[in-house]
Amino acid sequence: MIYFNNVTKIYPKDSPAVEDVNLTINAGEFVSLVGHSGAGKTTLIKLILAEEKPTAGTVFFESLDIHKLKDTDLTKLRKRIGTVFQDFKLLPNKTAYENIAFAMEAAGKKDEEIASDVPHVLELVDLSPKMHHFPHQMSGGERQRLAIARAIINQPELIIADEPTGNLDPINTYEVVQILKKINDLGTTVLLTTHNRGVIDSIGKRVITLEKGKIVRDDKDGKYSI
Amino acid sequence: MGITNIKRIFRAGFINFWRNGSVSLASILISTVTLSVITALIFLQAILNFSLTQVKDKVDVTIYFTTTASEDKILALKSSIEKLPEVALVEYTSQEKALEDFKARHADDYLTLQALDELNENPLGATLNVKARETSQYESIAKFLQGDSALTQDSSGIIDKINYNQNKVVIDRLTSIIDGAQKLGYAVTLVLIGICILITFNTIRLTIYIAREEIGIMRLVGASNTYIRGPFLVEGMVYGVLSSFITMLIFWPVSAWLGSHMTDFFGMNIFDYYTSNFFQILLILIGTGIILGSISSGLAIRRYLRK
Numbered sequence: 001m002i003y004f005n006n007v008t009k010i011y012p013k014d015s016p017a018v019e020d021v022n023l024t025i026n027a028g029e030f031v032s033l034v035g036h037s038g039a040g041k042t043t044l045i046k047l048i049l050a051e052e053k054p055t056a057g058t059v060f061f062e063s064l065d066i067h068k069l070k071d072t073d074l075t076k077l078r079k080r081i082g083t084v085f086q087d088f089k090l091l092p093n094k095t096a097y098e099n100i101a102f103a104m105e106a107a108g109k110k111d112e113e114i115a116s117d118v119p120h121v122l123e124l125v126d127l128s129p130k131m132h133h134f135p136h137q138m139s140g141g142e143r144q145r146l147a148i149a150r151a152i153i154n155q156p157e158l159i160i161a162d163e164p165t166g167n168l169d170p171i172n173t174y175e176v177v178q179i180l181k182k183i184n185d186l187g188t189t190v191l192l193t194t195h196n197r198g199v200i201d202s203i204g205k206r207v208i209t210l211e212k213g214k215i216v217r218d219d220k221d222g223k224y225s226i
Numbered sequence: 227m228g229i230t231n232i233k234r235i236f237r238a239g240f241i242n243f244w245r246n247g248s249v250s251l252a253s254i255l256i257s258t259v260t261l262s263v264i265t266a267l268i269f270l271q272a273i274l275n276f277s278l279t280q281v282k283d284k285v286d287v288t289i290y291f292t293t294t295a296s297e298d299k300i301l302a303l304k305s306s307i308e309k310l311p312e313v314a315l316v317e318y319t320s321q322e323k324a325l326e327d328f329k330a331r332h333a334d335d336y337l338t339l340q341a342l343d344e345l346n347e348n349p350l351g352a353t354l355n356v357k358a359r360e361t362s363q364y365e366s367i368a369k370f371l372q373g374d375s376a377l378t379q380d381s382s383g384i385i386d387k388i389n390y391n392q393n394k395v396v397i398d399r400l401t402s403i404i405d406g407a408q409k410l411g412y413a414v415t416l417v418l419i420g421i422c423i424l425i426t427f428n429t430i431r432l433t434i435y436i437a438r439e440e441i442g443i444m445r446l447v448g449a450s451n452t453y454i455r456g457p458f459l460v461e462g463m464v465y466g467v468l469s470s471f472i473t474m475l476i477f478w479p480v481s482a483w484l485g486s487h488m489t490d491f492f493g494m495n496i497f498d499y500y501t502s503n504f505f506q507i508l509l510i511l512i513g514t515g516i517i518l519g520s521i522s523s524g525l526a527i528r529r530y531l532r533k
Contacts, residue, residue, distance in 0.1 A: 049446065071451065079448035089443045093245045105234055106449035150447070 001027040001158065001189055002048060007057035009043050009213075017043040019213040021057070025191060027157070030184040032200050032222070033193040035210035041193040044210075045162050048191075049081065050074055061158075079107050082151030082159045082188075086166035088143045090135040090150075096122065097131045100150045107154045117153060125149045125179060141172030148179055152188070159183055161192045165199055177202060231453065239460020249433045250465070256429040257469035257519065258476070260422035261511050265477055267415045268507060269496055274411050276494045278404050285361050285400060287368055287390045289354040293321065295384030300352055303384075307356060310370065312363035317355040324350040351386055361401045364390060423518060430462060430522035434530070441530040451531045455524065462523035466515025474508055 004023040010016045018040040025031050033041045046052040047059050050066050059066045061077060069077060083089070090099050097118055104114045122128050125145040135143055144164055151159055161180060165173040177199055184190045194200065200207055200223065207222025208215055243250050291300055297320065308316050319327070325348050332338045342349075358364050368390035434441075437458075444454045477500060485497025500507070 075445075075448055075450045078446065083446055089446065091440055091443055093242060093440070102444070102449070103447045105231075106444070106447055106453060111230065154448075 001025055001029075001062060002191075003058075003060040004044070004047075005058045005060070007047065007054045007059060009040075009047065009052060010055045016055075016213045018047070018054075021213075021215055023208070023215065025189065027189055028184075028187055030181070030190045030203060030205040031192070032203060032205065032207045033191065033210060034195060034200060034207060036195065039210040040213040041210055042162055043213075045160055045191070045193065048160065049078070049083065079154060080157050082154070082156035084144070084147045084151050084159065084161040084164045086163035088135065088147045090143060090147060092135055095132045095134055096127055096138070096146050099135070099146060100153050103150050103153050109154075121149045121153050122146075139172075140167050141169070141175065144168060144172065144176055145179065148176065148183075152183055156188065158189045158191065161190065163193055163195075165194060165196055170198075173199060174202075231456075235453065235456030236460050238457035239464065242457050243461045243464045246433070246461075249436060250461070253426075253429050253433055253465045254469045254472065257426050257465050257515060258472045260426045260518070261469055261473040261515055262476060263418055263422050264514060265473055265507060265511065267418060268510070269481070269499070271411060271415065272499050273492050273494060273496075274407060276492075278407065280493060281400060281404065282361055283357075285357075285364065285396075287356045287358075287364055287371075287388060289356065289371065289388050290386040291351040291353065291384050292386045293349065293351045295352065297352070299384055300354065304354055307354065307367075307371075310367065312358050312360070312367055313356060314359045315357040317357075319353045319355065321348050321350060321352050324348075324353060361404060365394075426518055427522040427525070430465070430519065431526040433461075434458060434523065434526040438530050441527065445531075454531065455527050458523045458527050459520045462519030462521075463516045464519075466517070466519035467512055470508065470511035470515040473511055474504075 002023075002025040004021045007018060007021045008016055009018040017038075021040075021044070023044075033044065035041050043052065047054055048061070048066065050069065053067050061080075064073075064077060066074075066077065091102060094102060100118045100121060101114050104117065109117075119128065119131065122131055125148055127142060127145055127149065130138055130142060130146075135146070138146065144167075148161075148164070151161075159180070164180070165176050168176060173196065180190055180192060181203065192199075192203075204221055207217070207219050209217035209219075209222075289303075301318065304316050304318055307313055328350060329339065329342070356367060358367055368388055371385075371388055441454055481496045481500035484492070485495045485500075489495045
């Protein structure tokens with residue numbers, strides 16, 4: 001599904017953030033990217049989302065060369081990817097309901113669909129009582145669950161979760177990981193970055209370890225080993 | 227883009243406007259200042275134009291005829307002058323009317339009236355009062371009348387004098403003052419409007435700068451550029467419309483006060499001007515407000531929508 005071919009990314013006046021990476025992620029996989037801060041995890045994700053361009057090499061989403069897409073095609077691609085971030089990236093001026101509705105509107109969904117699906121997905125992440133709350137009126141765990149609800153609402157083929165548990169306590173961390181596992185069980189590919197040992201060990205799926213921008217391990221049933 | 231999307235964009239624009247409370251208020255205040263400056267300049271132009279028309283109205287050229295000139299010849303000359311393209315109006319004052327006016331003017335001056343009575347005949351000649359369309363055209367009209375053209379040859383015997391030469395200096399000065407005042411007026415207007423537009427543009431740019439992270443999130447969620455930009459444009463338009471109504475509201479008491487206290491000073495009643503041109507001014511302000519608001523938003527958001 002995702003193919004990195006000899007990808008290098010060098011930020012100006014800096015050492016390489018990602019160096020000569022070759023990586024394939026297949027549809028339906030749950031892949032965890034681990035590594036210290038600055039190992040290149042977030043850069044890899046930004047490359048998939050076309051937020052950054054590689055200095056060398058290519059990144060493909062199926063048959064699409066991500067960095068050669070036009071603006072409109074890129075918008076279409078982003079609709080096929082759901083994203084969850086450590087800092088939630090919710091729209092602060094919109095309620096929980098509106099945050100999810102916005103993602104559906106952007107995908108061109110009808111009003112009736114939005115009215116029926118949004119309460120449903122909020123129920124799924126246990127946020128029904130907070131439907132009309134703004135993000136600043138919610139706890140960290142609630143915000144992250146809202147971000148996950150938004151990420152899955154358009155039934156994307158891939159969910160990218162960049163340190164989704166970084167700001168959460170153990171109980172909320174556990175809940176978020178369970179939701180991600182459930183999403184993966186339903187057939188969606190999940191790419192998770194984290195440096196939480198407990199999270200990795202509890203998932204028990206493929207683990208890719210990055211160090212100084214290079215892949216140093218790629219274990220099928222991996223454990224956290226840095 | 228379908229009707230549904232347009233509806234959503236407008237709804238989002240209005241909701242954002244409402245939820246952005248203080249930021250919206252600041253933008254409206256700045257736009258109101260800009261539109262107030264524009265309104266004040268509209269008033270100023272009106273006063274200037276009014277004064278200039280009045281001054282222009284006071285300038286004329288008078289042809290004095292000899293006492294022996296026959297009315298037929300004078301009227302023939304009058305109709306010839308009226309045909310000149312530069313001439314706006316020609317007024318004929320007969321000998322009798324001239325005497326009447328003179329007597330009325332000196333009604334309290336017993337000595338003059340007595341002297342007039344002793345003459346036994348009317349010493350005043352008839353006159354033609356010529357008004358040009360533009361003050362700069364008086365010279366050519368006067369030259370024409372004094373020249374040996376076919377028109378004046380016939381009348382050369384009956385014209386006593388033309389007072390253009392006495393008025394020349396005054397007319398020349400007025401012409402240049404009027405020209406200068408108009409040019410200066412336009413220049414000041416343009417500069418002030420330019421400054422205000424820049425201030426408004428920068429304020430709106432700041433409001434969008436505040437929202438830059440939101441714009442990034444919207445892109446990430448897969449919203450198209452048009453769909454992201456739309457609500458900001460609507461918000462800009464709302465700023466424009468609301469601030470033009472506020473401006474009109476502010477100028478109601480202001481022009482009423484100016485109308486009742488400053489009419490003598492300005493020479494015209496500002497409040498009358500305000501009420502009789504209410505809808506034109508409102509339209510100019512709404513138009514300016516909407517264009518200013520939406521163009522500023524559009525330009526400001528552009529940099530955050532680049533790939």
